[in-house]
Amino acid sequence: METVACQGQVQVDGTVAVVMVPLTAQSHLAQLLHLSLFLCTRRGLTVHYASTTTHIRQATSRLHPAWSSFANAISFHELPIPAFCSPHPDHSGTKFPAHLQPLFDAFEHLRAPVGDLLRSLSASSRRVVVIHDPLSSFAADEAAAFPNAESYAFHCVPALFQISLARPSAALELSRDHGLTLPSLEGIMTEEFMAFIQRQWTPSRIAHTAGMLLNTCRALEGEFLDMFAQEPACCSNKLFAIGPLSPLAVVAGERLVSSHECLNWLDEQPPASVVYVAFGTMTTMSEEEVRELAQGLLLSQQRFLWVLRDADRADIFASEEGDDGGRMELAAEWEEKVGGRGMVVRGWAPQLDILAHQATGAFLSHCGWNSCTESLCLGVPMVAWPMHSDQPINAALVVDYHGAGVAVRGGGEAVGREEIAAAIRRVMVGEESEGVRQRARALGEVLRAAVADGGASRAELDAFVALITR
CATH class of the missing domain: 3.40.50.2000 (Glycogen Phosphorylase B;)
Incomplete structure (x- = not known):
């Protein structure tokens, strides 16, 4: 597995460099790692995965053994952030993992190292394509500084949740029209984490994104995708529903077996x-x-x-x-x-x-x-x-x-x-x-069927690849 230090000179092979910038939480790390594997192994793209040393190790150590060898095709960039506290979770009954907030606060300091990486890649690539979590959308600001770079937000949660979070009134309408019993969103996240979201996913950063990828598909929530496409955050942006994205989607139907x-x-x-x-x-x-x-x-x-x-x-x-x-x-x-x-x-x-x-x-x-x-x-x-x-x-x-x-x-x-x-x-x-x-x-x-060759999700992913390699 190749690990590249953030300050070194980066040599790229190919005209398009894809840079992944996930949030430092397991589900977010894993989803962008799975997308990286697909783009490397199935489409031959040069992919750079940027995170902290600790969280690159976390993501790769939890990758299924059947896919570990494929990770060698990815260039991992260990980027520095300030030291952060790592307390134990709260067992008092608090549900949201507030013990991770010191990490999320430190994570925001990844902006400058990401900018340095993009600057190096921009100088040696025809195009730099940044795929970032909405909660690492500082990468969109950094990409906007280079004429040959563009950024896409990758959403790890379904369209229905994003609609419910952005417009509670729309959630009530969905409840009436679709027989859903949508719960209240009160208390689902801490105030500190909501403030973190607001600092990251800002209107100016949304404006810098060239489009959005969602880890969902039309078979799961087609009408909700249509509704989400009408949200202000999606206006004039291209939206690709490429999920479900997991090792199952990388090789549809192939059973992965470990020795546990x-x-x-x-x-x-x-x-x-x-x-x-x-x-x-x-x-x-x-x-x-x-x-x-x-x-x-x-x-x-x-x-x-x-x-x-x-x-x-x-x-x-x-x-x-x-x-x-x-x-x-x-x-x-x-x-x-x-x-x-x-x-x-x-x-x-x-x-x-x-x-x-x-x-x-x-x-x-x-x-x-x-x-x-x-x-x-x-x-x-x-x-x-x-x-x-x-x-x-x-x-x-x-x-x-x-x-x-x-x-x-x-x-x-x-x-x-x-x-x-x-x-x-x-x-x-x-x-x-x-x-x-x-x-x-x-x-x-x-x-x-959606993630297999010829399926709807695979077609949207192929359309995205065609767009960024144009």
Whole structure:
């Protein structure tokens, strides 16, 4: 894997240099890394991936083993930012990962190093194409300084969430017209993070972007894409719906297999009999929630594979003496009652392999957009327990709009074991189970076709490639 220091001379091979500038959070890092892999391996473009040393290491270390060798085609640029705090997540019940805010504040200092990189590439390339997260849109300002550079914003969340965030009145209209039960967005993010968004995604920076890429597709939210295209932020810009973007989209239909021990356990389970339980990299559950989830899994009487881990710290490689990472213990009597019916994984787990396994019958999830698209692409129905950010809107899209899952959360804030068990059973063995599973399988077929050669998403991605290499 080639790593290039930000201050050195950059030699490029080709007339168009593509520069990725992701936000330093796992789902954002991963999506732009997957896009980088596609552009390098399938379209032969020269791609530069710019982030901090820590977060390049994070992104590449979590890349599926089947794709690690392909990362050698990408030039990784380790850019400096000020030192940042890396505290443990808050276990008090606060949902949004506010412990990452020191990282996000330091991240804004990446602007000058990104500008230096673009200056070097601009001098040796016919065109420089910057693809940046809306929350790293300082890159759009930097690109605007060079006559042969252009920038495109890459949105990691669905169009429906962006509409709901930008125009709550439109969200109410959608609720009436499409049978959606869209939740309130109050409290989904901290005030500090909302201020960070406002500093980054400004009207002047929107004006500097030549277009937008979205990790979604018309099969998932066609009418919402049409509505989003009418938003002021999209006016006169080109919009490309190129998702779902994951390793599945890089090689549609090719099963990726790792050697994780949980896959051996899944091999021993009957088809479609296991509930996969995972809450992503930016969700920390309270001790009470962990207890209720544990008892809910027990009450459901279903097999389960539970990834029980804390949210990522700002530096996932940081360690302290005696640091247990906030490990939550499960009662010995609970483990005895579970027996061989369940497995608990404490660290990183190969989610795509788990979802692709024939033993997996449902996915109990926080409904992060990566998790939603991966589950739906593989035809696995979801049990939705959203926590913060775009997750409540994503859950409504999966459950209410597509009918490819059921919701855990009721009218109150707290979720109890009985509610959890009931939701699991609705998908696994209840009267509506077969209908939900059929809708998930059908949607999976449509999404896999969209990202395959000749599909709608692949056509939009090819149109984008043609535009930037014109």
